[in-house]
Amino acid sequence: MAPKVLMVAEKPSIALAIASALSGGRMSTRRGSTEVHEFDGMFLGFPVHYKVTSVIGHVFSVDFPARFQDWNSTNPLDLFDAPIVKSESTPKAHICRHLSQEARGCGHLVLWLDCDREGENICFEVIECTGFQSTPGKKVHRARFSAVTEKDILKAMNSLVEPNKNEAQAVDARQEIDLKVGVAFTRFQTSYFNGKYGNLDSRVISYGPCQTPTLGFCVRRHLQINTFKPEKFWTLHPYIMYKGYELKLDWQRHRLFDSDVTQMFRNFVKEDGFLKVIGISEKQVSKGRPTGLNTVNLLKVASSALGFGPQLAMQLAERLYTQGFISYPRTESTAYPASFDYKGTLGALARNPVWGDYVQQLLSDGYHKPRSGTDAGDHPPITPMSSATENILGHDAWKLYQYICQHFLGTLSPDCKYTRIKIEFESGGESFYCVGQHVLVKGFTSIMPWLAVTEINIPQFTEGQKIDISRIEVDEGSTQPPDYLSESELISLMEENGIGTDASIPVHINNICERNYVQVQAGRRLVPTALGISLIRGYQLIDPDLCLPDIRSFIEHQIALVAKGQADHSLVVEHVIEQFKRKFIYFVKQIENMDALFEAEFSPLSDSGRVLSKCGKCLRYMKHIPTQPSRLYCGTCEEIYYTPPKGTIKLYKELTCPLDNFELLIFSMPGPEGKSFPFCPYCYNNPPFEGIDNLFGASKSSGSVKLGKGAGMPCFLCPHPTCQHSMISQGVCACPECDGTLVLDPVSAPRWRLYCNMCNCLVSLPEGAHRISTTRDHCPECDSTIIEVDFNKKTTPLKDGATLHIGCILCDELLYSLVEMKHGKSFSRKARHRGRGRGRGRRGYSGRGRGGKKQHDPRMSFRDF
DNA sequence: GCAAGGTC
Incomplete structure (x- = not known):
C-alpha cells in the first residue's frame, strides 16, 4: 500500500481548495469532525495516498486551572503568577481526536495553516494532536502559500519548509499576557464596583488590551466635544452678476477670528467697487477607482x-x-x-x-x-x-x-476624470476666487454614484477683466465641536493603531456596547455612557497607559521579539507580566481615584433596589437590585447574592430553605412558556454539595438555565432528601430527552406542567386542575414519583364527579392520556426504566455538607439530617 | 461572570 500523507488546513474551505488543486478534482470526500478529501498522487517523487482535512481555527485555548476559577477565593493578583492550561476550544467538535485518528499510519504531515503568526501557532497545535513530534520516522512539513490558487498551492508543494517555532511561541506569549492581564483587572474591577454600586447596569466591568483602548477612542471624542469652546469667526463674500449668473466668491483668507479686521477688509473692497480677474487656471483631475474590497x-x-x-x-x-x-x-x-x-x-x-x-x-x-x-x-x-x-x-x-x-x-x-477651473480675483488688495468643475469621464462613479463629482458651471472669464461688485456679505459663524465618533471612524482608528484584527474588530466593538460602556446612536455614532466615561477617566487619573492604544502595540512589539527569535519566549512573558503586575498593584492601591468618579455618578448598593426577602443569617430584609447583574444585597451583613439573570424574581410564599433559613424566591423566565423555579439565594451562590456543577454532566451547557461557575444551584438541582422543594421531592420521572429529571413547575397552575431541569423538554399535565402535587410514593412499575391531582369539580374526567386522583403519569392510563409533550421528541413509557424520581439508585454524587469548613456558613451539614 | 485570537 502506498504511504500516506496527511495535510491539514485552517478551515474546511481551504482544505477543499487544496485537495481540488492537487487532485485535479478527482478525489473522494468523507465526513468527520471536518471533511476529509482523499486521492492518490506523487509526493517528493514517490506515489502516495493523500488525506486533506482541516481544523476550525485554533484547536486549543488557554485558561487558568480550576483552582483559580472561583472569584471569591482567588486574589486577582495571584493570577499573574498562576499556571495556565490549554484545553480544546470546542470540545464538542473533537478536532484533536479527529487529527489523531487521521494521522494514524501517515508518514508525512503537511501543514497548510494560514501563513500568519496565528496560523504558525495552530501548526504546533496540530502537531501536538497528531503526535507527530514524538514519533521517530515521521516528518512534518510546512507549506508556505501566498494565495489559495492552484498556481500558489502547487508552488508551495514544491518548496515545503519547516514550521516556525518562534512565531508560534510569540502567539503563546500573547495568549498568556492577554489572559492574565485581562482577567486580573476584570475580576478586580467587577468585584470592587459591582460590590459597591447598584446601578452600573453591567454584569461585568471588563478590562482588556483591545477593548479598553477601543472604548478610550470613543471617550476621547466625548471629552473633546464636552470641553469644546466655540469661537466666532467672520468671512467676506463679494457677489457679482455676470452673464446671467449670480456668483458668490470665496475669500482667500477663508475666515478671520476678528470682526473689526474683517470689517476693515470689507471697506477696502467696497471702496474699490469692482473685482479684477487676476488668474485663470484649469487642470485635469483624476479621481482613482477603488482597489479591491477587503x-x-x-x-x-x-x-x-x-x-x-x-x-x-x-x-x-x-x-x-x-x-x-x-x-x-x-x-x-x-x-x-x-x-x-x-x-x-x-x-x-x-x-x-x-x-x-x-x-x-x-x-x-x-x-x-x-x-x-x-x-x-x-x-x-x-x-x-x-x-x-x-x-x-x-x-x-x-x-x-x-x-x-x-x-x-x-x-x-476607468478612473473618473474632470476639469477644475479656478478663477482668481483681486479687489482692495484682497484675493477671492470661484471654482468650476466639469466631468469628462464618469468612469467608476457611474456604478458608484455616491462618489460622483458634482458639476459646477461658471461662466467664462478673461484675464484682466474688471467686473462690478453687486454686493458684499460678511458672514458670521462659529467653530463647531466634532460629532461623536462614528463606528466607521472607530474601525479606522483601530486598524491604524493595530487594535484587533479584521475578525476581532467587530467583537471588540460589540463588547463595549454589550457591557454598556457605549451606545450606538443615530447614524451609528458611538456615545459613551456614564460607566464608559468613568472607567476611562479613572484610568487617565491612575495610569493613562492602561487605556491608551499603545498598550496593544507595546505587547505586539514585545512578542515580535519572540517571533523573530531575538528574545526567549518565557523571559519576554515574565518581563511583560511583571510590568503589568506592577501596574495592577498600583491600580488597586489607587482605585479610590477612580471610585471618586463612580461615587459622583452611581448610587451605592444600600440606596438601590427594593426590599424583597429575608437573609438567613441576620433575619433582616435584603434588597433586590434588578439592574445587571441582578442580585440581592443584605445591608446588615454587607453580602451580595447573585440571582439568575433575565427574568422576574418574586418571594416564594415566604417559605425558607431548610439548609440555611434564607427565604426562598421564585424565578420566572420571560415569555408565556417561560418556566419558573424556586431557589434559595444562599444555595444558588454557594451550592451546598460539592461537584453539583458536574452532577448532571451537561448542566452548564444546557440552553435552558445558564449556571455560573461555582454558582447557580436552584432547588430543582438540589439533592436534599426531605425538603419539599428539592429535586428529590419535585422530580417526577426521567427526562425522555436527556439525563435530566422532569420536575413539577410549582407555580404553573392552571396550566400545570413538568419541565426538565437540564434541557428544554416541557410536558403539560391535565389542565384546569385545582392542585397537582408530588407525593412521597413512587411507582412500583417504573419508579416515577406518584402525583396527586385535584381536578376541577366541573371538568373532572373522573366518575361520579370525584376530583381526587393519585397515580403515575406513565403507568396510570387516565393520567397518561392527559399528559402531552410540548417540546422534545417523544414522551413514551419506554422512558420508565430510567425513571428516577426519587434519589434511589442515582449514581455519582455524594452529598457532603460543608458545615465544618467555614465558621460563618449558616448551613447545617447534610449529615445532620 | 473574566482576554483575544482563530472560525462556523
Missing part, C-alpha cells in the same frame, strides 16, 4: 452607508459566502491575485437585471486592470461569485451584496 473596508461602508453594525455585516457576508454569492469575506488583501478571472466574474453578473447593461459594456469595451492594492497573502478581495436579486437575498443581504458588486465593477472601471 473586510475592514466592507465593515466601514456597511456601517456608514448601509447602517449595518460590523457584527450584522459579517453575519450577512458569511451567509452570502456560504450561499455562493460572494467570495470568502474575511481578507486583508485589496490586490487581486494575478490569476484572477475577471472575465468569468463579469460574465456571472452579465445577466443581472440591475447592472447587466453596465457589465456587458465593460465586457465589450474592455475592462480596466484594477489598481494594484496590497496583497496580505491571505484571500483575494471580496467579489461577487454569482448573480442575485433582492427577492432571493432579502433586503439587508441584498444591500450588502449590491455594494460588493458595485465595488467590484468600480475596480474594473
Whole structure:
C-alpha cells in the first residue's frame, strides 16, 4: 500500500481548495469532525495516498486551572503568577481526536495553516494532536502559500519548509499576557464596583488590551466635544452678476477670528467697487477607482452607508459566502491575485437585471486592470461569485451584496476624470476666487454614484477683466465641536493603531456596547455612557497607559521579539507580566481615584433596589437590585447574592430553605412558556454539595438555565432528601430527552406542567386542575414519583364527579392520556426504566455538607439530617 | 461572570 500523507488546513474551505488543486478534482470526500478529501498522487517523487482535512481555527485555548476559577477565593493578583492550561476550544467538535485518528499510519504531515503568526501557532497545535513530534520516522512539513490558487498551492508543494517555532511561541506569549492581564483587572474591577454600586447596569466591568483602548477612542471624542469652546469667526463674500449668473466668491483668507479686521477688509473692497480677474487656471483631475474590497473596508461602508453594525455585516457576508454569492469575506488583501478571472466574474453578473447593461459594456469595451492594492497573502478581495436579486437575498443581504458588486465593477472601471477651473480675483488688495468643475469621464462613479463629482458651471472669464461688485456679505459663524465618533471612524482608528484584527474588530466593538460602556446612536455614532466615561477617566487619573492604544502595540512589539527569535519566549512573558503586575498593584492601591468618579455618578448598593426577602443569617430584609447583574444585597451583613439573570424574581410564599433559613424566591423566565423555579439565594451562590456543577454532566451547557461557575444551584438541582422543594421531592420521572429529571413547575397552575431541569423538554399535565402535587410514593412499575391531582369539580374526567386522583403519569392510563409533550421528541413509557424520581439508585454524587469548613456558613451539614 | 485570537 502506498504511504500516506496527511495535510491539514485552517478551515474546511481551504482544505477543499487544496485537495481540488492537487487532485485535479478527482478525489473522494468523507465526513468527520471536518471533511476529509482523499486521492492518490506523487509526493517528493514517490506515489502516495493523500488525506486533506482541516481544523476550525485554533484547536486549543488557554485558561487558568480550576483552582483559580472561583472569584471569591482567588486574589486577582495571584493570577499573574498562576499556571495556565490549554484545553480544546470546542470540545464538542473533537478536532484533536479527529487529527489523531487521521494521522494514524501517515508518514508525512503537511501543514497548510494560514501563513500568519496565528496560523504558525495552530501548526504546533496540530502537531501536538497528531503526535507527530514524538514519533521517530515521521516528518512534518510546512507549506508556505501566498494565495489559495492552484498556481500558489502547487508552488508551495514544491518548496515545503519547516514550521516556525518562534512565531508560534510569540502567539503563546500573547495568549498568556492577554489572559492574565485581562482577567486580573476584570475580576478586580467587577468585584470592587459591582460590590459597591447598584446601578452600573453591567454584569461585568471588563478590562482588556483591545477593548479598553477601543472604548478610550470613543471617550476621547466625548471629552473633546464636552470641553469644546466655540469661537466666532467672520468671512467676506463679494457677489457679482455676470452673464446671467449670480456668483458668490470665496475669500482667500477663508475666515478671520476678528470682526473689526474683517470689517476693515470689507471697506477696502467696497471702496474699490469692482473685482479684477487676476488668474485663470484649469487642470485635469483624476479621481482613482477603488482597489479591491477587503473586510475592514466592507465593515466601514456597511456601517456608514448601509447602517449595518460590523457584527450584522459579517453575519450577512458569511451567509452570502456560504450561499455562493460572494467570495470568502474575511481578507486583508485589496490586490487581486494575478490569476484572477475577471472575465468569468463579469460574465456571472452579465445577466443581472440591475447592472447587466453596465457589465456587458465593460465586457465589450474592455475592462480596466484594477489598481494594484496590497496583497496580505491571505484571500483575494471580496467579489461577487454569482448573480442575485433582492427577492432571493432579502433586503439587508441584498444591500450588502449590491455594494460588493458595485465595488467590484468600480475596480474594473476607468478612473473618473474632470476639469477644475479656478478663477482668481483681486479687489482692495484682497484675493477671492470661484471654482468650476466639469466631468469628462464618469468612469467608476457611474456604478458608484455616491462618489460622483458634482458639476459646477461658471461662466467664462478673461484675464484682466474688471467686473462690478453687486454686493458684499460678511458672514458670521462659529467653530463647531466634532460629532461623536462614528463606528466607521472607530474601525479606522483601530486598524491604524493595530487594535484587533479584521475578525476581532467587530467583537471588540460589540463588547463595549454589550457591557454598556457605549451606545450606538443615530447614524451609528458611538456615545459613551456614564460607566464608559468613568472607567476611562479613572484610568487617565491612575495610569493613562492602561487605556491608551499603545498598550496593544507595546505587547505586539514585545512578542515580535519572540517571533523573530531575538528574545526567549518565557523571559519576554515574565518581563511583560511583571510590568503589568506592577501596574495592577498600583491600580488597586489607587482605585479610590477612580471610585471618586463612580461615587459622583452611581448610587451605592444600600440606596438601590427594593426590599424583597429575608437573609438567613441576620433575619433582616435584603434588597433586590434588578439592574445587571441582578442580585440581592443584605445591608446588615454587607453580602451580595447573585440571582439568575433575565427574568422576574418574586418571594416564594415566604417559605425558607431548610439548609440555611434564607427565604426562598421564585424565578420566572420571560415569555408565556417561560418556566419558573424556586431557589434559595444562599444555595444558588454557594451550592451546598460539592461537584453539583458536574452532577448532571451537561448542566452548564444546557440552553435552558445558564449556571455560573461555582454558582447557580436552584432547588430543582438540589439533592436534599426531605425538603419539599428539592429535586428529590419535585422530580417526577426521567427526562425522555436527556439525563435530566422532569420536575413539577410549582407555580404553573392552571396550566400545570413538568419541565426538565437540564434541557428544554416541557410536558403539560391535565389542565384546569385545582392542585397537582408530588407525593412521597413512587411507582412500583417504573419508579416515577406518584402525583396527586385535584381536578376541577366541573371538568373532572373522573366518575361520579370525584376530583381526587393519585397515580403515575406513565403507568396510570387516565393520567397518561392527559399528559402531552410540548417540546422534545417523544414522551413514551419506554422512558420508565430510567425513571428516577426519587434519589434511589442515582449514581455519582455524594452529598457532603460543608458545615465544618467555614465558621460563618449558616448551613447545617447534610449529615445532620 | 473574566482576554483575544482563530472560525462556523
